[in-house]
Amino acid sequence: MSDKxxxxxxLISVSPSLVARRLLWHLYSLGVRRMEQPDHHERxxxxxxxxxxxxxxxxxxxxxxxxxxxRRGREVWLLDMNSPRTYIPAPGRHLSIVxxxxxxxxxxxxxxxxxxxxxxxxxxxxxxxxxxxQNELLRLVRRQPAGWEWQVHLTITHLLGxxxxxxxxxxxxxxxxxxxxxxxxxxxxxxxxxxxxxSELASIAKISYSGLRAMFxxxxxGTIHQMIQRARLDQxxxxxxxxxxxxxxxxxxxxxxxxxxxxxxFRHHTGMTPTEFRQHxx
Numbered sequence: 001m002s003d004k005x006x007x008x009x010x011l012i013s014v015s016p017s018l019v020a021r022r023l024l025w026h027l028y029s030l031g032v033r034r035m036e037q038p039d040h041h042e043r044x045x046x047x048x049x050x051x052x053x054x055x056x057x058x059x060x061x062x063x064x065x066x067x068x069x070x071r072r073g074r075e076v077w078l079l080d081m082n083s084p085r086t087y088i089p090a091p092g093r094h095l096s097i098v099x100x101x102x103x104x105x106x107x108x109x110x111x112x113x114x115x116x117x118x119x120x121x122x123x124x125x126x127x128x129x130x131x132x133x134q135n136e137l138l139r140l141v142r143r144q145p146a147g148w149e150w151q152v153h154l155t156i157t158h159l160l161g162x163x164x165x166x167x168x169x170x171x172x173x174x175x176x177x178x179x180x181x182x183x184x185x186x187x188x189x190x191x192x193x194x195x196x197x198x199s200e201l202a203s204i205a206k207i208s209y210s211g212l213r214a215m216f217x218x219x220x221x222g223t224i225h226q227m228i229q230r231a232r233l234d235q236x237x238x239x240x241x242x243x244x245x246x247x248x249x250x251x252x253x254x255x256x257x258x259x260x261x262x263x264x265x266f267r268h269h270t271g272m273t274p275t276e277f278r279q280h281x282x
Contacts, residue, residue, distance in 0.1 A: 014141055016149060023105065024153035030100035030137055035059075038088045044081035047107055047280065051078045051159070052099025053130055059095035062086040063120055070095060074127050077120050078163060080111045082271070100137055102156055108237075108270065112230070114163065122163045133159045168220065180205035180212055181219050185227070192231035193254045233269050236262075240274055247274045 016026035028048060032055060033039075053076045061068040061077065063085045068077065070087070079085055081101065089095035114122075124130060136155050140148045177185070187204050188196065201224065202209040216224055232254055239250040251262035266274050 012138065012141060020149040020153075021103070024149060025102055025104040025156040026149065027137065027141065027152060027156075028101040028103060030134065030141065032096060032098045034094055034096040035087055035089050036094045038086055040084070040086040041081075042084050044101075046081075046103055048081040048101055048103040049078055049107060049111070050081055050085075050099065050101045051076060052097045053077070053127060055096040055098045057089060057093050057095040059087065059089040059093070061120075062088065066120075068121055070097070074123050074125070076122050076124060076127070076130055076163070078114065078122065079120055098134060100134065100156075104153075104156075109234075110160065112233075112269070113169065114167065122166050124162060124166055129162060130159060177219050178215050180207050181215050184212065184216075184224070188228055188231050192228075192235040195255045196228055229269065233266070236266055236274070237277070240277055243278075250274065 012031045013029045014027040016024075020026040028046075034057075054070050054072045056072065058072075059070045061070050061079075063079055064083055070077075076099075087095060087097065133155055137152060140151050140155070145151075183204050183206070184201050187201070198209045202212055205212045205215075207215070213224060216222065216227070236250060236254060239245055239253060240247070245253075247263070248259045251259045254262060256262035256265065263273055266272070266277070270277065272280060
């Protein structure tokens with residue numbers, strides 16, 4: 001099946017400029033799709049995401065070995081288009097979904113941060129904001145006024161921010177992180193490849209390690225281990241983007257005991273081997 005949506009007045013497929021593809025969120029397609037039979041999609045040929053909600057009808061979504069119930073309400077779904085997915089109308093009913101597909105630099109970091117592999121569903125305070133976003137994107141694509149690609153970028157970013165806030169992933173600008181947490185975050189970001197020990201981090205934080213763990217949890221930063229793993233993963237991506245380095249070289253720079261353990265780590269967190277990631281970059 002084609003991985004495009006239709007608007008109420010026909011197919012809306014978008015061809016962004018080279019600058020937009022390299023620097024901004026950019027649309028692939030948007031609109032509405034009505035289904036009366038299961039609609040299966042294999043991996044998309046480009047990195048991307050599908051953000052949608054149910055307009056009418058009901059059904060299920062098969063995604064990453066999980067099933068999500070699809071129904072009208074405040075829920076929206078954000079899917080990684082590099083994963084196969086199937087939209088299944090309820091028996092004897094149709095399923096109409098509305099939304100858009102988009103791409104952009106750093107998209108894999110968004111998928112990681114919102115942990116869509118665990119739960120692709122988000123509950124918004126008011127679905128009307130998503131509807132307004134869709135209408136604005138349709139207006140921009142159809143009219144293409146001066147600076148329209150930048151406006152598309154801002155419009156998508158605003159909605160993504162709503163998704164982050166729905167899971168309390170955005171910290172209030174008035175809330176300052178405790179100094180021990182900041183010291184550790186700065187140390188890890190400065191040297192992400194280091195094999196950090198608990199005693200070293202406690203010494204940097206200037207408090208006990210148990211106190212540091214508790215402070216991380218209450219400050220919304222996740223666990224210390226998760227922070228270290230994210231930093232190593234970010235550094236791995238940067239190193240793999242350098243064609244001069246072999247996978248073994250990258251493994252060594254990140255202080256893995258072997259290329260095998262590095263590949264296992266990378267695939268566990270990204271769903272791709274280091275070699276597949278490099279092919280993906282091309």
